[in-house]
Amino acid sequence: MPEVNIFEEANRQLIICNACRYCEGYCPVFRAIEIRRDFSQGDVFYLSNLCHDCRACYYACMFTPPHEFAINIPKILAEARIETYQRWSWPGFLARAFKKRGITVGLAFVAAAIVIGLSLLLIPESSLFTIHLAPGAFYEVVPYVAMVIGGLILFFYALAVWMRGGARFWSETRSALREPGGFKALISSLTAALGLRYLQGGGPGCFYPDERPSSVRRIYHSLTSWGLLSDFVATTLAFIYQDFFHRLPPYPLMSAPVIFGTVGGVALIVGTSGLIWFKLRSDREPESSRAVGMDYVFLVTLGLTALTGMLTLIFRTTAAMGSMLILHLALIAALFITAPYGKFVHFVYRSLALLRYEVEQRQPQKHVGH
Numbered sequence: 001m002p003e004v005n006i007f008e009e010a011n012r013q014l015i016i017c018n019a020c021r022y023c024e025g026y027c028p029v030f031r032a033i034e035i036r037r038d039f040s041q042g043d044v045f046y047l048s049n050l051c052h053d054c055r056a057c058y059y060a061c062m063f064t065p066p067h068e069f070a071i072n073i074p075k076i077l078a079e080a081r082i083e084t085y086q087r088w089s090w091p092g093f094l095a096r097a098f099k100k101r102g103i104t105v106g107l108a109f110v111a112a113a114i115v116i117g118l119s120l121l122l123i124p125e126s127s128l129f130t131i132h133l134a135p136g137a138f139y140e141v142v143p144y145v146a147m148v149i150g151g152l153i154l155f156f157y158a159l160a161v162w163m164r165g166g167a168r169f170w171s172e173t174r175s176a177l178r179e180p181g182g183f184k185a186l187i188s189s190l191t192a193a194l195g196l197r198y199l200q201g202g203g204p205g206c207f208y209p210d211e212r213p214s215s216v217r218r219i220y221h222s223l224t225s226w227g228l229l230s231d232f233v234a235t236t237l238a239f240i241y242q243d244f245f246h247r248l249p250p251y252p253l254m255s256a257p258v259i260f261g262t263v264g265g266v267a268l269i270v271g272t273s274g275l276i277w278f279k280l281r282s283d284r285e286p287e288s289s290r291a292v293g294m295d296y297v298f299l300v301t302l303g304l305t306a307l308t309g310m311l312t313l314i315f316r317t318t319a320a321m322g323s324m325l326i327l328h329l330a331l332i333a334a335l336f337i338t339a340p341y342g343k344f345v346h347f348v349y350r351s352l353a354l355l356r357y358e359v360e361q362r363q364p365q366k367h368v369g370h
């Protein structure tokens with residue numbers, strides 16, 4: 001659907017919702033709708049990133065197809081979200097990945113193939129398939145400098161694209177409301193994002209994968225988010241151990257980096273598998289087919305990255321450690337290169353949408369017209 005049609009269609013549906021207001025208790029989207037009389041393109045982009053796709057409004061609505069109003073809020077907001085992802089990403093030819101799954105898959109394969117190819121070319125067989133037990137064992141296979149430089153380049157590239165997109169989100173979704181912001185709004189939006197406060201469909205849980213509400217999607221989503229955070233903590237601790245205390249990996253099983261890494265790895269494997277399983281069984285009516293493809297690429301890459309990380313830990317005292325490590329690094333490269341062009345971006349825009357929502361809710365002026 002071309003961008004202008006998505007915007008116009010979302011606008012049409014939101015105006016009907018604003019007259020109906022049956023779903024106002026379900027989520028922040030409907031409370032944000034209430035303080036608007038009409039919807040600019042920026043409003044639609046903001047609301048689309050505020051929607052958590054819980055589908056409560058779809059199953060509650062008496063105007064869904066075949067009714068002539070043809071209301072399907074989760075689907076149209078998902079379509080609008082994809083538009084925002086592409087619109088705010090960079091460079092343009094890679095941003096098309098949000099609509100063409102082949103580009104994302106191709107990017108992931110190229111990144112992984114480069115890592116595996118270079119490893120096979122540069123690492124001697126005697127080192128790759130040998131048991132390494134001494135401190136610095138991983139660096140006997142892949143030099144520390146190569147890991148750090150490769151990781152930092154990919155990380156800062158993704159960060160730069162996210163920050164550019166975040167800045168565009170903030171400027172393009174600005175409403176006519178005054179925006180004093182404030183510390184309370186920031187804290188409230190952060191706790192909402194980290195605690196997945198609105199992934200509850202108004203109370204009983206997401207209506208996912210079908211019309212029966214349950215908390216299971218929130219649990220899988222929490223495992224995925226907190227698993228990522230736990231692995232980030234593990235990597236930071238390993239950096240501190242190594243560069244401040246001069247203790248080289250591998251670390252004992254009961255050390256902080258390994259505990260955080262293991263908890264995060266298991267959480268990610270369970271969380272991503274659960275979300276994939278839910279998506280496979282999901283009701284197709286309230287979903288956007290383009291969003292589903294992007295979700296699968298992200299979840300599979302993230303899940304495999306966690307799995308190979310765990311396998312590297314399990315096999316670290318065997319001759320298979322080198323192969324597992326290379327596979328893990330290849331998947332990390334695939335994850336980071338696709339991070340600015342896949343589902344990862346929703347973390348950036350949803351957090352900002354929640355911040356805008358919290359700011360809006362603290363405004364003295366309660367209605368916005370354009």
Ligand code: SF4
Binds near residue numbers: 016022063071073
């Ligand atoms: S989704 Fe349907 S029931 Fe809910 S507010 Fe909109 S029109 Fe009303």
Ligand code: SF4
Binds near residue numbers: 051057074201
């Ligand atoms: S799908 Fe859920 S989060 Fe999205 S608008 Fe409907 S009720 Fe709100």
